[in-house]
Structure formats: structure tokens, C-alpha cells
Amino acid sequence: MYPDRVVSGMRPTGPMHLGHYHGALRNWIGMQSELPCLFFVADWHALTTHYDDPSLIERSTWDMLVDWLAAGVDPSQATLFIQSRVPEHAELHLLLSMATPLGWLERVPTYKDQIDNLAHRDLATYGFLGYPLLQAADVLIYRASDVPVGEDQVPHIEMMREIARRFNHLYGKEKGFEEKAQDAVKKLGSKRAKLYNELRTAYQQDGKDEALEQAKAMLDSAQSLSMIDRERLFGYLEGSRKLILVEPQARLTAAPRLPGLDGRKMSKSYGNAIALREGKDVVTKKVRTMPTDPARVRRSDAGEPERCPVWQFHQVYSDAPTQQWVQQGCRSAGIGCLECKQPVIDAIIRAQEPMHERAQPYLDDPTLVRAIVADGNDVARKLAQETMRDVREAMGLAYT
Ligand code: SF4
Numbered sequence: 001m002y003p004d005r006v007v008s009g010m011r012p013t014g015p016m017h018l019g020h021y022h023g024a025l026r027n028w029i030g031m032q033s034e035l036p037c038l039f040f041v042a043d044w045h046a047l048t049t050h051y052d053d054p055s056l057i058e059r060s061t062w063d064m065l066v067d068w069l070a071a072g073v074d075p076s077q078a079t080l081f082i083q084s085r086v087p088e089h090a091e092l093h094l095l096l097s098m099a100t101p102l103g104w105l106e107r108v109p110t111y112k113d114q115i116d117n118l119a120h121r122d123l124a125t126y127g128f129l130g131y132p133l134l135q136a137a138d139v140l141i142y143r144a145s146d147v148p149v150g151e152d153q154v155p156h157i158e159m160m161r162e163i164a165r166r167f168n169h170l171y172g173k174e175k176g177f178e179e180k181a182q183d184a185v186k187k188l189g190s191k192r193a194k195l196y197n198e199l200r201t202a203y204q205q206d207g208k209d210e211a212l213e214q215a216k217a218m219l220d221s222a223q224s225l226s227m228i229d230r231e232r233l234f235g236y237l238e239g240s241r242k243l244i245l246v247e248p249q250a251r252l253t254a255a256p257r258l259p260g261l262d263g264r265k266m267s268k269s270y271g272n273a274i275a276l277r278e279g280k281d282v283v284t285k286k287v288r289t290m291p292t293d294p295a296r297v298r299r300s301d302a303g304e305p306e307r308c309p310v311w312q313f314h315q316v317y318s319d320a321p322t323q324q325w326v327q328q329g330c331r332s333a334g335i336g337c338l339e340c341k342q343p344v345i346d347a348i349i350r351a352q353e354p355m356h357e358r359a360q361p362y363l364d365d366p367t368l369v370r371a372i373v374a375d376g377n378d379v380a381r382k383l384a385q386e387t388m389r390d391v392r393e394a395m396g397l398a399y400t
Helices: 016-032 045-048 055-071 089-099 102-106 109-118 131-140 150-171 175-187 191-208 211-219 227-238 281-287 309-317 320-331 337-364 367-394
Strands: 007-011 037-041 078-083 146-149 250-251
Touching: 007 016, 007 131, 007 191, 016 037, 016 055, 016 146, 037 055, 037 089, 037 367, 045 055, 045 131, 055 078, 055 337, 055 367, 078 367, 089 131, 089 150, 089 281, 089 367, 102 150, 109 150, 131 150, 146 150, 150 250, 150 367, 175 191, 175 227, 191 227, 211 227, 309 320, 309 337, 337 367
Parallel strands: 007 037, 007 146, 037 078, 146 250
Antiparallel strands: none
């Protein structure tokens, strides 16, 4: 009914590093040629944890956008925008908050984890508890079909789906829906109408999922239907409700895990990160001083790659022969750690070269990034406004 679309955002809380690149940005770049993608700077989300120091947000926003472009996000393929420039996100967040049970937010697993991890910040705020709901609004407002996430974010997508379902259930009632839906069935033509009714019965009475899929495919190909009739018929298939918000799917992507220089999660706050556009000398220095297998005190001691963060870098950056050279050389003390680190240094620097090149025009002329984002804001806002028109109408707030 609605076109497939990907929505994803990142919080501007500091420079992007290689962990962000391998964990998320690479996926974005892979998807942008497959599906329409909307990528946004989640500046309001940054405020949920950094409300007491917002100075970082504006600068990080522009730096992060340059990082995205440097990494290969292509504004001719994807829409790049800033969340707060599309205030409809806030309106939908507010409206969804009216009907979202508090327990749904409290049981999101990352809520408790974050409270523990960020114990030094006061996160007992209304905004922080509500951030998964703001995330839901960010996605539902574009009727996104796919949201790229890591394993830990899957419960958030589940909650978004529940919120969309609940919304459609509560507000998808349309006066005279049944009659309007039956009129729309007639507009399919007698052969298709008969098939539609059969498939609807097969799904509703016998729970046949393939009947639902077949009916949806038929509606997709029915040229004669207006948009509104098509929406009604999609809703009529599954019940007697109009589908206003779309349930998104989690799109799990197998991203290689790149740890920080010390083997923990890469994070600026741990001081173990390599920035996406780090200078060559800094990359060299950071990798050369990385801790290695603690058992290799002397050059002559044999080591074990599995205990060494450098090996995890090799798994991301090195080809099979190099990996074999590391395994053998480490376990037999045939190579020294500095020797072992050199191919990693070379590979990171090689991978960063095109990023530095792509970033340069944007650094030379910052108005280029402003213009890309201004266009993206317009595109996103139009889509968001279409959804909000339907949402307001469904909730009795259209005042026409
Ligand atoms: S040789 Fe390589 S893998 Fe082995 S401990 Fe040294 S840096 Fe780590």
C-alpha cells in the first residue's frame, strides 16, 4: 500500500568513529541504492542524554553530516535531514504518548541498561523515558517499511509495531467504513472483486497468511483504485480498520564488530576510538600503542590472537593470507606485535583516503552541506505532513 522505505538516525554527540562506520554507516551505504532511504540527525535524541550541555549538538551535527558524506552516503540517492527541522515528529510523539501505556516504555531493555551505563548523568527525566516513543514517531511518521538495527534495538522495533497496531485499532475507524470498503471492492471489477472476497475470507476465517499476501499483491497491481480506496481495502482485509500507520520491520544486518583500541566497545568517552577522518599520524600512533595479548610480555613469548584486540582489527581489515600470517606468527612468536600491527595501520589509512577526499569539498565550502540538508528537510517534511494530515483526521483534530 505504501512504498517500501528505510528510516534511520544517529545522535550527534561527538565525532564519528570507525565503530560507527562498521556498525551502521556501511549498512546505510549498502541500502541507499536498494530502497528509498531517509537518514536523519537525531538532535532531539541527543538532548535526552545531553540536555545539560547542548553546545556540543550543533557542531556535532555538521561534523557528523560531513562524516556521512565522507563515508559514502550519497545525497543524490538518500534524503539527509535534521530531526528538529521536521517538527511533525514532535507532534506525532505527543499524540502517540496519549495512548502509550507507561509499562511499554519502562520494559524496553535498553532503558534500564542506559540508566546503569550513564549513572553519572541524571536520566530520571520524562524525555529519557519517552525516547523510544520519539523513535517510534521518527519511523512511523514516514510509514517506513524497514529500520536497520542491531540485535539490541529489536525490542524498540517491536514496540513501534505495537504502537502502530494500537493506533490503527483505536483511530482507524472511519464512519461508514464497511460500506465504503464494499463500494471499493466493486471498483475492482467483478473477477477481482470475487477473488478479493475469497482471499479475505480465507485469511479472516482460516488464518491463511498466503491469502493475505496474495490479496495484497493483487491490490498493489490494481491500477483502477484511488489511493484512499486502496488503503480501505488493505484495512478491510485484516479487519474493519483503515491502516493509518505502518508496522515497520527490523532489518538486522550482519555488521562486523570492531572493538575499541582496548578491546571494549569503541566509544569516544572511553578514549579508545579512531575517528572516521583521523589523520594518518594519529592512526599510526593509536594502533602502535594498542594493548595486545597480555601474555606476550617479551618478543619471544608466544601469543594468542583471540586474546588480542589487534586480531579483531585484522578480522575486519585483513585478507585471509594476512590473517593466517598473524595466527601463525603470533602463536609461534615468529612476528613481533609492531610488525603485526602494520598491515592494520596500512589498511585503515587506505580505507580513509577516499573519505578524506570526499570530505574536502564540504570542508572547503560548508554551504554545500547546508544546501543538501535544506533539500532533505523539505523532502522529509512533505512526507511527514502527509502522514500527519491522516493522523489528525483520524483523531478528530482536522477541524476542516
Ligand atoms: S602478534 Fe598480533 S595478534 Fe599476537 S599479540 Fe601481538 S598484536 Fe596481538
